[in-house]
Amino acid sequence: MIPPRLLRPIIFALALVELAFLSFWKGSLGSYWSSIVLLISGLFTGIVYLYTISGKRTNSFKNTSSFSIKSILPSALIFAIGSSIVVYLLQQEIQAFPITDFRKTTGSDVIPQIGIMVERFRLGEFPYEWISQWAFGHSLYPTYLPMTWMPYLIPDTIGIDYRMFALLFLIFTLGISTVRYLKDNSTNIPKRLITVGLPFIFLILLQENDNEGMFKYAVETLIAGYYILLCFNISSRSTWLIGISLVLCLMSRYSIVLWLPIPFLVLLLEQGWKTPLKLGLILLGGVAIIYGPFLLQDPYIFSKGYAYHTDGAIQAWKVRSWQPEGSLPFNLYKGLGFCWVAVEHFSGDLTEKVGKYQTLHLSLTLMSTALLSIFYFLRRRRYEISLFLLGSLKIYLVVFYNFIQIPFGYLFFVPLFVSIPLLWSLTKLESQN
Numbered sequence: 001m002i003p004p005r006l007l008r009p010i011i012f013a014l015a016l017v018e019l020a021f022l023s024f025w026k027g028s029l030g031s032y033w034s035s036i037v038l039l040i041s042g043l044f045t046g047i048v049y050l051y052t053i054s055g056k057r058t059n060s061f062k063n064t065s066s067f068s069i070k071s072i073l074p075s076a077l078i079f080a081i082g083s084s085i086v087v088y089l090l091q092q093e094i095q096a097f098p099i100t101d102f103r104k105t106t107g108s109d110v111i112p113q114i115g116i117m118v119e120r121f122r123l124g125e126f127p128y129e130w131i132s133q134w135a136f137g138h139s140l141y142p143t144y145l146p147m148t149w150m151p152y153l154i155p156d157t158i159g160i161d162y163r164m165f166a167l168l169f170l171i172f173t174l175g176i177s178t179v180r181y182l183k184d185n186s187t188n189i190p191k192r193l194i195t196v197g198l199p200f201i202f203l204i205l206l207q208e209n210d211n212e213g214m215f216k217y218a219v220e221t222l223i224a225g226y227y228i229l230l231c232f233n234i235s236s237r238s239t240w241l242i243g244i245s246l247v248l249c250l251m252s253r254y255s256i257v258l259w260l261p262i263p264f265l266v267l268l269l270e271q272g273w274k275t276p277l278k279l280g281l282i283l284l285g286g287v288a289i290i291y292g293p294f295l296l297q298d299p300y301i302f303s304k305g306y307a308y309h310t311d312g313a314i315q316a317w318k319v320r321s322w323q324p325e326g327s328l329p330f331n332l333y334k335g336l337g338f339c340w341v342a343v344e345h346f347s348g349d350l351t352e353k354v355g356k357y358q359t360l361h362l363s364l365t366l367m368s369t370a371l372l373s374i375f376y377f378l379r380r381r382r383y384e385i386s387l388f389l390l391g392s393l394k395i396y397l398v399v400f401y402n403f404i405q406i407p408f409g410y411l412f413f414v415p416l417f418v419s420i421p422l423l424w425s426l427t428k429l430e431s432q433n
Contacts, residue, residue, distance in 0.1 A: 007052040017037065019202055021335065023208075026211070026336070026409070035335055035336060035340070035402070039402045043395060043398050046394035049426070050388070053387040053391065054379070074192070075193060079175065079196055081200075082199070085200065085204060086167065086207065087167065087168075089208070089215075090207065094164060102134070105135060106136070108217030109136055109140060110219065110410075111218070112134055113131065113143075113144060113149075114144065114162065115162070116134065116142075118156050128297075128298060128301040141304055142305065143306075145250075145253065147251035147252040147290065148223070166220075170221040170228065173228040180235075195424060198420055199420050212408075214409050223253060224417040226249045227417065228417065230242070231418065234390060235421075237386060239279050243286065246283055247283060247287065247290065250283065250287065251287065251291060262369060262372055262392050263279070264280070267385070270380070314354050317343065329343065336408075336409060337404060337407030339405065341357075342356060354405065361400075368399040390421055394422060
């Protein structure tokens, strides 16, 4: 039996270990053990969280503090300083690697692909066509869902670098979540300051140890912002807000789709069939509005994108041309993910190994959803809906991304950042109980 007073520090320590193995300790234990430690730290962040919140209740959206200017000023100052530092660090990165022409940019196809899709959309062209006229020596079929690229119509119009726009969006979502955290939390000022400053500790450490171009070549901070909004709105208990947030996540990366049975089951058990039906209609409506116009023009764009993604995985699993003879595939041996298990232990050629690993990934993801659903069904009297959904989302995302078929570092940004709302909710529980 773990003493209750130790549970929050344990979760905090596990989240820091996960952060460390995505930043300054990435790959430090070698490809195998680094992957294992990253997986275990992420999983146990969610598992210990579920253990901690068992039997707890939170007064969501009830102001338990005076929220005077004097009481929030130190926290606001920490937030402003943290925001300024991460914006400054990113601006240095942008100046060192400016992107002025998407068709001439090299290093990664993430931002060029987004920029070309935005360009096509603005010109009235269909975004989901093969991209060939660019700096890379291969043709690419666009794989990004609309909410990955359509928001960049905004910075494209007003002239802001895509990377800065994505970071500012994340800061915005952290800001509105922090305001609610401060209003609902009456804990002491030192704990407030640590909690408010936590996201910026994460960001600064990731930026200062970004040896993979997480901020230079990618814009995953936008997707992380969607998930911060989702976690914030889960706590609001508003079906509309949860539904809209889920649409943003679902229409940016399909990774969340196999988690959806959990909120539907939870809502069905606790609130009857009307609430999950309403949520389902919101999801269907949101997907139809955002993705429908593109599917009407080409109903096969998702299957084409998925097929290209599989071909991309096969290429990513190969030894790079610049690697010495006899080297292991660079993308798979960086201490992220478990693709190396398939390379070393699965039978067949490379295509067959990728196919078997995709099956393993799907099986483990479905298993995590099934086990979490069964666990909730058996123990639901012990859990508040919003808190359980936060913990289950963390566990699910850790499983999904740690076994993804192309383990690029920036993809792990989302499961890492979901730890922050978990820690915020624990601080809130501590102040109310």
